[in-house]
Amino acid sequence: MSAPSFTAEQTPRRTTHRAPAPRRGSRARRSPDKPRRSVLLTVLMGVTALYALMPLAWLVINATKTQKGLFGSFGLWFSGDFALWDNISQTLTYDDGIFVRWFLNTLLYVVAGAGGATFLAVLGGYGLAKFDFTGKRAVFAVVIGAVAVPATALAVPTFLMFSKMGLTNTPWAVIIPSLISPFGLYLMWVFAAEAVPTELLEAARMDGSGELRTFFRVALPLLGPGIVTVLLFTMVQTWNNYFLPLIMIKNPDWYPLTLGLNAWNEQASTAGGQPVFNLVITGSLLTIVPLVIAFLLLQRYWQSGLAAGSVKG
Amino acid sequence: MTAVTPITTGRRPPAGGSRGRRVRRGRRGQVGWVFVGPFMAVFALVFLAPIIYSLYLSFFRDQLVGGTSFVGLDNFQRAFEDEQFWAAVGRVALFLVVQVPVMLGLALLVALALDSGRIYGKSFFRIAVFLPYAVPAVVATLMWGFIYGTRFGLVGNFNDAFGVSLPDPLSPSLVLASIGNIVTWEFIGYNMLIFYSALRVVPKSLYEAAEIDGAGQWRIITAVKIPAIRGALVIATIFSVIGSFQLFNEPSILQKLAPNAITTYFTPNFYTYTLSFSGRQQNYAATVSLVMGVVTMIIAYAVQLRGMRKEA
Numbered sequence: 001m002s003a004p005s006f007t008a009e010q011t012p013r014r015t016t017h018r019a020p021a022p023r024r025g026s027r028a029r030r031s032p033d034k035p036r037r038s039v040l041l042t043v044l045m046g047v048t049a050l051y052a053l054m055p056l057a058w059l060v061i062n063a064t065k066t067q068k069g070l071f072g073s074f075g076l077w078f079s080g081d082f083a084l085w086d087n088i089s090q091t092l093t094y095d096d097g098i099f100v101r102w103f104l105n106t107l108l109y110v111v112a113g114a115g116g117a118t119f120l121a122v123l124g125g126y127g128l129a130k131f132d133f134t135g136k137r138a139v140f141a142v143v144i145g146a147v148a149v150p151a152t153a154l155a156v157p158t159f160l161m162f163s164k165m166g167l168t169n170t171p172w173a174v175i176i177p178s179l180i181s182p183f184g185l186y187l188m189w190v191f192a193a194e195a196v197p198t199e200l201l202e203a204a205r206m207d208g209s210g211e212l213r214t215f216f217r218v219a220l221p222l223l224g225p226g227i228v229t230v231l232l233f234t235m236v237q238t239w240n241n242y243f244l245p246l247i248m249i250k251n252p253d254w255y256p257l258t259l260g261l262n263a264w265n266e267q268a269s270t271a272g273g274q275p276v277f278n279l280v281i282t283g284s285l286l287t288i289v290p291l292v293i294a295f296l297l298l299q300r301y302w303q304s305g306l307a308a309g310s311v312k313g
Numbered sequence: 314m315t316a317v318t319p320i321t322t323g324r325r326p327p328a329g330g331s332r333g334r335r336v337r338r339g340r341r342g343q344v345g346w347v348f349v350g351p352f353m354a355v356f357a358l359v360f361l362a363p364i365i366y367s368l369y370l371s372f373f374r375d376q377l378v379g380g381t382s383f384v385g386l387d388n389f390q391r392a393f394e395d396e397q398f399w400a401a402v403g404r405v406a407l408f409l410v411v412q413v414p415v416m417l418g419l420a421l422l423v424a425l426a427l428d429s430g431r432i433y434g435k436s437f438f439r440i441a442v443f444l445p446y447a448v449p450a451v452v453a454t455l456m457w458g459f460i461y462g463t464r465f466g467l468v469g470n471f472n473d474a475f476g477v478s479l480p481d482p483l484s485p486s487l488v489l490a491s492i493g494n495i496v497t498w499e500f501i502g503y504n505m506l507i508f509y510s511a512l513r514v515v516p517k518s519l520y521e522a523a524e525i526d527g528a529g530q531w532r533i534i535t536a537v538k539i540p541a542i543r544g545a546l547v548i549a550t551i552f553s554v555i556g557s558f559q560l561f562n563e564p565s566i567l568q569k570l571a572p573n574a575i576t577t578y579f580t581p582n583f584y585t586y587t588l589s590f591s592g593r594q595q596n597y598a599a600t601v602s603l604v605m606g607v608v609t610m611i612i613a614y615a616v617q618l619r620g621m622r623k624e625a
Contacts, residue, residue, distance in 0.1 A: 042432045048423055049441040052502065055456045056444065058467070062459075120352040127348025139349055146360050154606075156589050156598050157367035158359060177359045185352060211344050240449035242562050247590065258451040262566055265455055269569045281459070284452040291447040299440065 056288075063087055063285045067278045087282040094279055099286075101253065102260040106239060108171060109256055113178030114234035121181055121230050125188025126219055130201060146182050159247045173248035174256070178238050184230040191226035192219070228301045232294065239291055257287045364606075367599035375596055388600035397578040398601060402608065404489065405580050409557040412493040417549060420501050424508035425534060439509070443502035450499065450562040457495045458483075458570045483571035492563045500556070504549045511545035512538060547620030551613045558609045561586065581605045 061078060062070060064087070069079035091099050128136065158177060159168065167173045196219045204214040242258045249255060252263065261283050268275040374384045392398060423442055426432055445453065461482040463469040472478050482491040515538060523533050539546070561582040568575040577591070578584040581601065589598035 036431065037433055038431045039433075041426055041429070042434070045423065045426055045432050045438045048419070048501075049438050052442045052445055052498070055453070055460060055498065056448070058460060059452075059456050120355060123348045124352035127345045131345030131348070133343050133345035133349075136345065136349075139353060142361075143356070146356070154360065154363045154602075156585055156595070156602050157363035157370065159589070160370065160595055160599070161363055161366050176355070179355045180352070180359050211347065215348070236447065240451075242449065242451050247586070258449050261455065262451055265566070266569050277459075280455060284455055288448050288452055291449075292444065295444070295447045296440065 059281060059285050059288075063278075063282045065278065067275065070277055070281075083278070084282075087278050088286070091279050091282045091286065094276065098252065099257075099260065099283060102255050102257045103286075105171070105254055106256040106258075109174050109178065109241070109245075110235055110238045112171075112175045113238040114231060116175070116179045117181045117184060117234040117238075118227060118231045120179060121184035121188045121234075122192075122220075122223060122227055123215075124185050125190075125226075126192045126196070126215060126223070128185075128189045129192035130196065130198065130219075143182050143185060155243055155247055162248065168248050169251050169254065171254060174241070174245050174254075177244055178234075178241070181230070181234050181237070184234055187230055187233075188223070188226055191229075192223060195222045195226065225301060228298065232298055232301060235294070236291060257283070261287065364603075367603055370596045371600040371603055373596050375594075388597050389604070391597065392600050392604050395601075398581065398584060398604075401578050401581045401584050402605075405557050405560055408489060408493060408560065409554060412496060413550065413553045413557060415493075416497045416501055417504055417546070417553065419497070420504035420549075421508050421539075421546075423501070423505045424512055425538065427505075427509050428512040428538075429530075439506075442505055445498050446500065446503045448499065451566060453499050454495055454563045454566040457491070457498070458567050461491055462570060483567070483574055485574040488567070488571055488574040492560070492567065495563050496556075496560075500553070504553070507545050507549050508542060511542035515541040543620060547617060550616050550620070554613050554616055555609055558582075558605065558612075 064082050064084040065079045066081060066083045066086075069081065069083065127133075128140065154177075162168050162173050162176075167176070200218055201214055204218045205211075209217070240258065241256065242262075245254075245256050245259050249259065252260070255263065261280060264276050264280045264283065268277050268280060371388050372383060372385060373381050374387065375381045423438075427435055427439055432438065448456075460466045461468055463472065463481060468479055468482060480487060482488070519537050519541065520533055523537050528536065559582055560580045564575050564579045564583055565586070568577075568579075577587040582605070585598045585601045585605070588594045588601065592598075
């Protein structure tokens with residue numbers, strides 16, 4: 001594997017006018033006067049990491065406890081009996097397996113909402129980056145202005161509008177507002193301007209390829225990494241969405257996981273309700289596992305994606 | 314494994330921005346609309362229409378007796394005199410002034426530490442601090458809410474173990490700080506990553522020049538690194554301002570665990586939610602949403618102006 005030479009040849013192809021060497025390379029060259037590692041700084045970072053990870057550790061540990069164990073043992077250590085598998089099967093079967101239903105709902109909202117949002121953002125970003133058309137400036141101004149509008153300020157009027165249209169209490173009420181991601185559009189605009197050489201599009205047009213065909217056959221493959229980044233971020237947004245489904249959905253059969261967990265917690269906190277704290281905790285753990293795995297596996301995408309977004313700001 | 318690295322670095326946009334080489338496709342006419350059109354159509358439905366609709370709603374009143382009637386600016390006048398509303402605004406303003414600097418300051422310190430190359434286990438720390446971002450606000454609030462709790466939370470454990478009684482984080486006087494801690498925990502990693510990504514594209518030659526001039530590490534940080542990432546700082550501040558003014562999830566979920574400490578008008582958003590869904594005062598709720606939206610935009614815009622002026 002001659003990976004380093006790969007670096008040297010690949011990068012400049014599209015980036016000749018930029019800082020020539022990737023940071024990794026320049027660091028290696030500087031190795032003689034490489035900054036000395038500091039134990040003190042590492043310890044301070046350790047404290048921060050501890051802060052970030054402690055609640056997650058608490059969640060994992062307490063997902064192994066029975067309801068009784070929760071109340072009778074120290075929070076950051078295991079209690080006598082290891083009830084994780086039992087808790088998981090209880091979570092999945094409680095109330096006729098409503099948790100599984102919520103999970104599938106969430107999946108539907110994520111696939112349709114985040115998938116659709118990414119598709120619209122990719123199309124729009126490409127259009128903004130590679131074409132001039134009447135009203136382009138207006139589009140840009142309106143969308144940038146929209147980023148500053150608090151999404152929740154729109155929620156109440158959107159609810160009222162949707163209820164007039166008969167859309168509330170249906171999946172559409174969650175999916176349609178999720179389709180717009182101004183940040184995604186912005187990211188794709190920046191990305192498409194960079195990644196798709198205009199000359200390549202010209203060449204395709206010369207060969208008589210139509211605009212849509214050019215987009216799907218020539219541009220789309222080049223946009224891959226940007227698409228994954230936008231998809232990842234819109235996925236997190238839809239997966240974690242709480243306010244929108246809270247106001248739109250009253251029927252528990254259409255709840256996403258976040259609403260369902262909150263409903264269980266309310267049930268547990270109400271006097272007379274059946275306390276299911278162990279299910280709330282295990283359900284919370286099951287809710288975050290897919291996203292944590294996605295983030296760990298797709299690290300290089302979201303890290304580079306944020307880089308693109310932040311620098312242009 | 315190593316072969317994936319160049320893809321990441323190649324993604325790096327130019328520091329100067331592509332605005333310079335603007336695309337000149339003048340001859341393409343309206344083809345661009347084919348691509349931008351679908352986005353704008355949905356955008357009009359879920360962004361522009363609700364704004365126009367709430368503007369319309371805010372001029373009417375809906376009463377059980379008498380139905381809907383045009384009331385001019387009455388709703389706005391009521392909003393401006395509404396003590397509950399302004400108390401809520403004051404609460405999120407206080408939150409903004411304390412929590413946002415703490416969160417962004419910590420995020421910046423972590424980003425600088427990661428970028429300095431002086432720590433062991435850099436990639437572990439980067440992912441560890443970022444991980445909470447993947448946790449939904451609902452789960453984060455439930456987790457912290459349980460930890461705060463005196464029943465089976467850590468605070469309760471601590472009190473039992475040492476025979477002390479720590480102040481209850483869910484008491485009325487501390488609950489705002491407790492919410493601040495949850496929000497900080499959720500977003501420190503996200504902001505850190507924005508800063509870190511911005512730091513990585515600062516040309517190394519700038520540091521080297523400063524070092525040759527005899528500048529110390531601290532001086533390099535204040536004079537070179539922070540000015541170089543001002544754009545990222547401004548963006549992160551604007552996002553945090555908007556986030557603070559929208560505060561809803563954390564207080565609304567915590568309310569179940571701390572019903573005495575959190576009122577139904579705890580934040581402006583909570584207030585509009587209560588108004589429209591428990592109070593059925595939807596016209597007034599739309600008015601409050603509008604006023605809040607305008608307040609947020611003004612402050613976000615002020616932050617941006619301030620940030621840009623310093624840059625110039």
